[in-house]
Amino acid sequence: MWLNQFLVLGAVLFCIGVYGVLARRNGVMVLxxxxxxxxxxxxxLVAFGAFHQTPAGQVFALFVIAVxxxxxGVGLALVLLIYRNRSSIDLESVDLLKG
Amino acid sequence: xxxxxxxxxxxxxxxxxxxxRVVTTKNVVHAALYLVLVLAGVAAQFILVGAEFTxxxxxxxxxxxxxxLFLFGIMLTRARIGQEMDVDNERRWIAGLTAVLLFAxxxxxxxxxxxxxDIEANxxxxxxxxxxxxxxxxxxxxxxxxxxxxxxxAALIGAIVVARRE
Numbered sequence: 001m002w003l004n005q006f007l008v009l010g011a012v013l014f015c016i017g018v019y020g021v022l023a024r025r026n027g028v029m030v031l032x033x034x035x036x037x038x039x040x041x042x043x044x045l046v047a048f049g050a051f052h053q054t055p056a057g058q059v060f061a062l063f064v065i066a067v068x069x070x071x072x073g074v075g076l077a078l079v080l081l082i083y084r085n086r087s088s089i090d091l092e093s094v095d096l097l098k099g
Numbered sequence: 100x101x102x103x104x105x106x107x108x109x110x111x112x113x114x115x116x117x118x119x120r121v122v123t124t125k126n127v128v129h130a131a132l133y134l135v136l137v138l139a140g141v142a143a144q145f146i147l148v149g150a151e152f153t154x155x156x157x158x159x160x161x162x163x164x165x166x167x168l169f170l171f172g173i174m175l176t177r178a179r180i181g182q183e184m185d186v187d188n189e190r191r192w193i194a195g196l197t198a199v200l201l202f203a204x205x206x207x208x209x210x211x212x213x214x215x216x217d218i219e220a221n222x223x224x225x226x227x228x229x230x231x232x233x234x235x236x237x238x239x240x241x242x243x244x245x246x247x248x249x250x251x252x253a254a255l256i257g258a259i260v261v262a263r264r265e
Binding site for chain 1: 103104107111115118119121122127130131134137138141144145147148149150152153156157160161164165168171172173175176177185186187188190191193194195197198199201202205206209210213214215216217218219231232234235236239240243244247248250251254255257258259261262
């Protein structure tokens with residue numbers, strides 16, 4: 001197997017996630033797109049770990065998984081708070097700081 | 100080698116199609132379920148590359164916990180079950196252009212840098228089994244590990260405080 005197979009797959013997932021973050025207006029869907037981005041990074045970490053034959057790639061992938069779990073918890077709490085205050089999770093309507 | 104490449108291709112195609120559905124479907128619940136397919140594909144790729152512990156953790160943490168959290172989030176924000184017409188904003192074409200250009204640049208850089216490097220080129224060195232991973236976590240990366248566990252605790256307490264009703 002080529003190293004580039006995994007790296008290009010990671011790049012595809014990353015770009016799909018970037019599209020989702022930019023194009024979605026539902027807060028939960030933006031968080032899902034962020035999960036796609038984090039998983040793309042994990043694929044790269046594990047592929048490079050296998051390439052260099054070091055467990056460090058897997059260790060950092062595990063750290064990313066843990067941080068992603070924490071991020072989803074806080075992110076969904078924030079989305080819930082937005083919903084409670086505005087009765088909608090449309091991110092286009094969250095523009096109080098807009099000049 | 101050939102069998103591995105065939106399975107890689109099948110799993111990768113399923114993952115990319117599901118990922119595209121995650122960011123294009125108009126149904127929030129369907130997006131979460133397509134995300135399950137992508138995450139399971141990532142776990143399968145981990146196992147394909149020999150990282151079995153990370154693959155199992157991926158299934159446990161992502162499919163077991165994160166997706167359930169997402170479904171709870173969808174339920175609590177009362178997103179309508181079914182078609183929603185306004186899940187995309189009006190910048191979707193420029194967003195698609197950004198993604199395609201980013202992908203072109205990344206792929207060019209990767210192909211230029213690694214060309215046809217074989218992933219098993221130096222497989223004679225130390226294997227990266229679960230034992231090696233655990234030794235590495237609890238010896239070389241003990242302090243980052245403790246920092247991550249503290250971060251997880253702080254984030255979960257923070258999430259409870261933020262989402263609590265007054």
